[in-house]
Amino acid sequence: MIRLYALCDQDLLDSRGLSLESFIEIAKNHNAEIIQYRNKTADISFIKAQLIKIRKMYSGFLIINDSYELIEFCDGVHLGQEDLKNIDSEVHRAVSIVRSVIGKDKILGISTHNEDEVLQANDLDLNYIGLGAYKNTSTKDVPNILGDSLDQIASKSKHFVGAIGGVNINDTFVNVTYHVIGSGLLEK
Template identity: 25%
Template sequence: MNLELYVITDEGIAKGRTHAEIARLACDGGADAIQLRDKYCSSENLCSIGREIRAITRRTGTVFIVNDRLDIALACGADGVHLGQDDLKVDLARQKAPRPFIIGVSVGNSGEAVAAERGGADYVAVSPVFATVSKIDAGPGRGLAMIKQIKSVVSIPVIAIGGINCDNVEEVIASGADGVAVISVVVGQPDITAASRDLKKRITAAKQSRTRLKAINPD
């Protein structure tokens, strides 16, 4: 399960492009995962959109996640669902969707991360790392120290989300994040494919640098 570049769809900032178009363009740029996120779409329409994105991501081998809605994720054949702290509890979701179905959980501290892993989560997303305008209820940034803290107490991948851009992605990866989830730095750009490709290159380079530094200073 590769979640290095995890792109979340948002039609509100996508310059007229649909969720499916966002997904296609991001996949073309090397996105490893696409999350369908729409708080206002009807269930019927969301499922239809999900099936479009499923077809796109199946062709590219990209992980496809649906935000919040386990029912929609299962109905459209997605690879997984992403849950917030106020959504369906991860242990109940796991009962309804056994592995290899992927379950991710948003967390804000190490206690929530440990609970998510124990409940059956496959990854956790530290949210938000930095202050962000893409999600108005995200709250204040947790900072890079929180990534390090959570990495020290869980064995599942830790994804960073919130305010991540080309200027800070290297330090986010250096702090231990296994990947980054982004919206505006990709979806809000004129060329989604180019933005995805550029960010993916930066993530890859940062991971290579982190590996070299770890080899030199294993402690």
């Protein structure tokens, strides 16, 4: 059975003319266990309002991308490698800072893109990693495509692994816990 982590990207919704409510319904219809809300352009009050809306419609795990100051409105936070470096140039310190803000009872995940980052993540206080990109995707410029090596690299992680980047429901992995799907959920 595929375990689904749905990535709800506000820019993608806006570009396709989809409402937040529509995306949440699609995610629920596909039995998404986790929804991550990502919005790289809005102000913090808009993001907060969207998290509150999602929480009213969805009872699964809710993760915020980047905006860890909004942790009280969700179950966890996800950060990319560049976002970590913006917090502190040393990844271990950056994760420690975020963990001190969100607490031990909240979920913390980061993006990884290669075996070195996965091995580094093994020493971090995390709940999961996103690993990829698996395939090229139209929603993000991806310089590193892992393809068939993703599953082998995932086997090196001591954390749960979500396959990211161009993943769809029909992809199969042995060492991956979650399929992280955003735009693929919206395909007919």
